[in-house]
Amino acid sequence: MGGKNTSGRGGGRFQAPTYEEKGAGPSGAALGAFSATLRNATAGPAKIMALKQISSNKCFNGFQKVFEHDSIELKCKMKFGIYLPPKAESGKCAMLYWLSGLTCTEQNFITKAGFHQAAAEHGLIIVAPDTSPRGCNIEGEDESWDFGTGAGFYVDATEEPWKTNYRMYSYIKDELPKLINANFPTDPERMSIFGHSMGGHGALILALKNPGKYKSVSAFAPICNPIQCPWGKKAFGGYLGSDLSKWEAYDATHLVKSYPDSHLDILIDQGKDDQFLSAGQLLPDNFIAACTEQKIPVVFRLQQGYDHSYFFIATFVNDHIRHHAKYLNA
């Protein structure tokens, strides 16, 4: 049987892919590595990018897989999770990107959120990347839980020593979708994005900075106004330096003020007992006020008794997937 993940052990061992990608990408899956010729805009000529399958587990008749690849943007090996719904065996699927929060890897969402049934039913491919470059041997990268490793904040750093590797914004916006579209049965035109906390911030800014790129956006407890909160000030100061205009370019509350149209349907769930809400890290009121002023429609649900955990996410993830499916499968 060879190398299936088990509940307690497992994980991390190499195994040959068991899922046959059809309709897109090369078919050399039996060799244990996918490869695709991709043109990378920043890297110049076509490069070979190989995907190495780390794990594959059947789930709700589809497959939850994890792959590793060499990232050009981040100049390190990166892992991502991808759920291929049953529909991916016979046709192209819309994609929903999930961005995780501080300290998470690609594992948290795929093991804890309980999204697979809804994704299977709506026929959505769910992509869950890691939250930062890893193992780049940058001085200080592992000193804090809210900066460096596990805390890329979905920006392109401009400051030393971060700017060479910490390019999560471009990785999520360009490199990862190209890799996914080249290797899996996707419809590149149908893509949405959601996330949690730091990843909720990431989802909002990616949607707001790229009108039309994503069909819809949603977030759980997003960091809505990072330039005004301790987490954001630390991260943006480190990655972007002291120029406030560079900070504003990655701040959802600032970006919404210049968003060109109102065709973006935004859903936000926020636990009312979230300790990071009361600590002033999330600041949804500032974002809602800016949306209201700009007449950008946003559904904000303050959920009584819920906290910042994956138990909160699991409770409402079906609503979010339904929200996105409405646009992705329209």
Next chain:
Amino acid sequence: MGGKNTSGRGGGRFQAPTYEEKGAGPSGAALGAFSATLRNATAGPAKIMALKQISSNKCFNGFQKVFEHDSIELKCKMKFGIYLPPKAESGKCAMLYWLSGLTCTEQNFITKAGFHQAAAEHGLIIVAPDTSPRGCNIEGEDESWDFGTGAGFYVDATEEPWKTNYRMYSYIKDELPKLINANFPTDPERMSIFGHSMGGHGALILALKNPGKYKSVSAFAPICNPIQCPWGKKAFGGYLGSDLSKWEAYDATHLVKSYPDSHLDILIDQGKDDQFLSAGQLLPDNFIAACTEQKIPVVFRLQQGYDHSYFFIATFVNDHIRHHAKYLNA
């Protein structure tokens, strides 16, 4: 807000309970520790047993909590997870006990299985204990992943140096239900049990050794005939010595041969691509053959393409909860 679990951090910090137990148990929850006067049959006179709340997270309108207590049977601190569905706020609920597999703690099922929605809908309290005593300082307890810590195998050990602490059978059968019934709004008469792998073995033997105690039983990839497989031989040899009759008393395939009636509805899901199936650790065929001979009804579903992981469990856990709810809420 103080001490809520967060996705990446959190866990393990003490916090005051936020859920009000009603209708059962003492109401001194605000002090951060429950206490109840329990008569323990083996320990003699009434003893005070305190529950310390480790975490509490709202989930699908109920609460997923973890408690710690001093176990009399196991002579060490033990943790367990308990999900209190919304119905527990206003009335007594039936209970479903989950037994986990090798290497697991109380965390695996509560974070990975995605059972909360179904438990909330059916109004079931779900109890998820740990898989062995911990930190007993027994020589060799941490040397193997399939023996000692994380591998209690739901037996009462008779051999040194295990017999003082390794009494998981009595812990699950007697001590834990007494503790649960004294502290939470349960209906002690309505109880069922299920589990995974080593915990599937545990669920089957607890049901088969105690006719009428559990309304129903089910299992994911259970170790069906431990006296015939490498895991079982190692564990039973270590905990029970060399007397085969002592082994048979904890072997589901043996026990079913003397099960007195056929009122037990057994559901088993088994992944066809489970590496431990092909390795001869699970041996469901032996159990099915014994059930057939005894005319004990069992629904055995061999699930194409599924492995031994929690992705397999998550896919079918709703079916299992429905199976139990049919009897528990009849």
